[in-house]
Amino acid sequence: MTDTLDCQGLAKMLLGAVEQIRANHARLSELDSHGGDGDHGTTMLRAMENLQSAVSASKCDAPGGLLGEIAWAVMGTDGGATGPLFGSFFMGMQEGAGDKASCDAATLAAMFQAGLDTLCKQTKAQVGDKTIVDALVPAVTAMGQAAAAGGDIAAVLQRGAEAAATGAESTKDIEARFGRAKNAGDKSLGHEDPGAVSASLLFKGFLEGVQQHG
């Protein structure tokens, strides 16, 4: 039973995402080769390595401070919109965390909602445009519902991971309309959006990070 996450707990949650991307980056690049320039996995891996370094270097003792540092590190990842988008998500989570010393399930769900809100300010993409938004919106919505129903942190992350995976899967049947991939048109049909798959891997990793380390 996980009731609250302090800074250390949050760090473990975030490092779980690093492991997921490390294990799957080749698949992400392969997915990207159908519509983009085939470097999404490499970019995500660099972003996660930056995240990991920021966690190691951090002297913060509150979730908000840690999130601010990793947001900045992820944002600075070279390679198109990936770094800025995921970075903005963590930036929003920082604002959602405020200066609390730890967060409970409801706060965590609210932090994810704040992350999504900030990310959505950076892009006009909507659900159905075959982007990371297709994984993030259902995941964050499901987390909010799980928290409102009284779920603990693991339950909230579990629902988020499930909904993100379903959301990413749904992008298979969509034709790309956003980013550089839009120029590929229907060549992207039948393949999941690499950004959406990345997002679902992050959520899976968040859950595992919390479960493995309690």
Next chain:
Amino acid sequence: MMMKKFINDPDNLVNELLNGFALANADKVKLAGNNLVVRANPKPEDKVAIVTLGGSGHEPALSGYVGEGMLDISVPGEIFAAPGPPRVLEALRMANRPAGVLLVVLNHAGDIMSANMAMQMAEKEGLNVKQILTSEDISTGPRDKPEERRGLIGCLAVIKAAGAAAEQGKSLEECWEIAHRLERNMATLAVAVAPATHPSTGDAISEIPEGDMIIGMGQHGESGSGQMKIKTARETAEIMLDALIEDLSIKAGEDVLMMINGVGSTTLMEQYVVLNSCKEILGGKNINLARCIAGEFLTVQEMGGFQMFLARLDSELTELWDAPCKCPSMAM
């Protein structure tokens, strides 16, 4: 086909090109911080600073316009990719001064995202920054939907005018107003005849059938709608110029600025022939070609084709265009 480019390590390409660029222009520019290109001799702090950002691989843009009379700092990204927000913020902090900073942003998704996020942080830190977005590609959206128009070579004219205004000691508000007025009175159309190779991956970034040209292809090989058999310089100029004149509603008797920007493998010879054709076409319509330049200002590797830029000039914009500047790739 094997890529024929003289590079070393694709992962170190941007570092090496920036070092070489700084070496070749050591009297005008130098590198500072995390690969920011700054002036060798900084502008006095009581004058507005002009900053821009953009992907690499488009040399001499945009860092070639750092120098007296134009930019104070350029933030180069990776090949064809915008720099991340942290380096843009680093540049804004470095440029920050009581007179303020004008950030010139070309309308491309990655550039806008980085610029906006850096602007949000800059505002939180109390930096005095205003942003001007250049969006003038008439092939990607109508005049009343600037958000759909890509930023092409027009950024150069905006940087020239705003840079000259800043050098004269004009306020941030005034510099922004001048940049905005020019931006609203300019239009660009591109034509492509041969694709470029991505220097890191070796992949062609667009497909252009043998014997065809495509009017409306962007500087990353984004698709254009006007595909046809290649025509003469004059016929091509006529199609493109008519579209630009119509977009800007330019009337007989008005003064215009024109830039012919070769994007890589279209020769200077061809650019001059196109420019001369434009002069004749404009003359036939009694439109005054008040100022013009031709050359490689913003390239896309070895892509074949050019961007044709047209802007309506007033007396103040003409004076700012004529003002002195001393940059690696522009001198007046």
